[in-house]
Every structure is written in structure tokens, then in C-alpha cells.
Amino acid sequence: EAQVTQNPRYLITVTGKKLTVTCSQNMNHEYMSWYRQDPGLGLRQIYYSMNVEVTDKGDVPEGYKVSRKEKRNFPLILESPSPNQTSLYFCASSLSRFSYEQYFGPGTRLTVT
Amino acid sequence: AQSVTQLGSHVSVSEGALVLLRCNYSSSVPPYLFWYVQYPNQGLQLLLKYTTGATLVKGINGFEAEFKKSETSFHLTKPSAHMSDAAEYFCAVSESNFGNEKLTFGTGTRLTIIP
Numbered sequence: 001e002a003q004v005t006q007n008p009r010y011l012i013t014v015t016g017k018k019l020t021v022t023c024s025q026n027m028n029h030e031y032m033s034w035y036r037q038d039p040g041l042g043l044r045q046i047y048y049s050m051n052v053e054v055t056d057k058g059d060v061p062e063g064y065k066v067s068r069k070e071k072r073n074f075p076l077i078l079e080s081p082s083p084n085q086t087s088l089y090f091c092a093s094s095l096s097r098f099s100y101e102q103y104f105g106p107g108t109r110l111t112v113t
Numbered sequence: 114a115q116s117v118t119q120l121g122s123h124v125s126v127s128e129g130a131l132v133l134l135r136c137n138y139s140s141s142v143p144p145y146l147f148w149y150v151q152y153p154n155q156g157l158q159l160l161l162k163y164t165t166g167a168t169l170v171k172g173i174n175g176f177e178a179e180f181k182k183s184e185t186s187f188h189l190t191k192p193s194a195h196m197s198d199a200a201e202y203f204c205a206v207s208e209s210n211f212g213n214e215k216l217t218f219g220t221g222t223r224l225t226i227i228p
Binding site: 092 | 122145147154155156157158159162164203207212213214216218219220221
């Protein structure tokens with residue numbers, strides 16, 4: 001089954017404790033991205049990747065890191081999480097940057113205390 | 114810079130009634146326009162998209178939207194609401210000379226269906 005998977009689905013952590021949210025797709029997609037969803041703000045792009053080893057900042061990159069060493073994986077790293085990073089995070093992928101149908105993962109709900 | 118405005122963060126309609134969700138955009142170049150749906154506890158799913166050609170586009174689950182350049186609008190409609198349509202709907206815009214990296218989402222409209 002074609003899908004985007006994220007792990008973990010739920011995470012409660014404390015300020016400053018490094019964490020990684022994994023994202024994997026099995027559709028051989030070139031383009032992958034991370035969004036955060038906050039009430040009243042919709043989805044905002046954190047980082048995106050057009051292909052392996054090609055990543056760039058989205059609209060809200062502060063406090064996040066990403067890497068794209070393999071085509072299928074695009075982990076989101078929070079080196080020192082803070083409470084303002086409490087949010088619902090979505091990973092998405094598409095065939096290419098010009099293929100506008102993005103496939104979204106199920107989401108990761110992160111709480112930072 | 115492009116932007117999207119969705120009028121009404123919450124919309125309630127009776128089962129069988131017309132669904133109308135409003136979206137207005139601003140873009141300095143011809144836009145590409147999208148509607149995504151998010152069911153509870155799930156990721157977003159593409160409902161329909163407009164890139165070029167026919168301005169009335171049909172999507173999944175009986176939804177359609179019309180691109181009106183003069184009104185800078187891309188409203189989503191469905192003639193008869195079904196209970197399964199209850200979800201959050203997001204309008205999004207991308208400028209035609211960019212790809213997904215420039216996709217801007219609206220703040221969403223939560224649709225409630227009244228039995």
C-alpha cells in the first residue's frame with residue numbers, strides 16, 4: 001500500500017530534550033516536506049526537500065533541522081525543543097515539486113512541557 | 114507574496130443541504146489552487162485542483178470548485194451534504210512558476226453536518 005508513515009504518532013517531552021520524528025514514504029517520491037498545524041494558523045511549511053541531499057527552509061524553520069540521506073526518509077529533528085514547538089506535525093511527499101498532489105502522513109502530536 | 118483567506122472557520126449545514134466553503138486568494142502571477150480535506154485524526158487528502166484549462170473543476174466525493182479570476186475566488190461546493198463530509202477543509206494556493214515549495218494554506222474551515 002502506498003503510504004507516508006510517521007513515528008511516533010504521539011510524543012510528550014520536556015524542554016531541551018532532543019528528539020527526532022521519522023517520516024518514510026514507499027512511493028519513490030522526490031519531493032518531501034514537513035508542516036506544522038496550529039489552531040487558527042492552518043498548515044505552515046517547516047522544511048522541504050526536492051531530492052536526496054537537497055533541503056531548504058520553509059516559512060517556519062527556526063528550531064528545526066532535517067536531513068535527506070535516502071530518498072524514502074526525511075526525519076525532522078528538534079535539537080532543543082521548547083513549549084512553542086508544541087503542535088501537530090505532518091510529513092508529506094509528492095512525485096516531484098511540480099506534482100501538486102501531496103500525500104500526507106497521519107500526523108505526530110508533540111507536546112513540549 | 115501569495116495568500117489565502119477562508120471565510121468562516123466553522124460552517125454547519127443540514128444533511129442534504131448545499132455545502133459552500135469560501136476561499137479567496139491573492140497572487141501576483143496566475144495561481145494554482147487546491148482544496149484539501151482532513152478527516153478527524155488523519156492527514157490531509159487532495160480533493161481537487163485547478164492549474165490551467167476549465168475553470169470548473171470536479172473532485173472526489175461529489176465536490177467541485179470554480180476558479181473566478183475577476184473575484185479572486187475558488188469556492189468549494191457540493192449540492193447535497195452527507196454526514197461523511199464532516200471534516201476540516203483547507204484551501205491552498207501556489208504560484209504557477211513555482212512548485213510545492215511555495216504552497217500556501219488557508220487557516221481551514223471546519224464543516225459540521227446536522228442530521
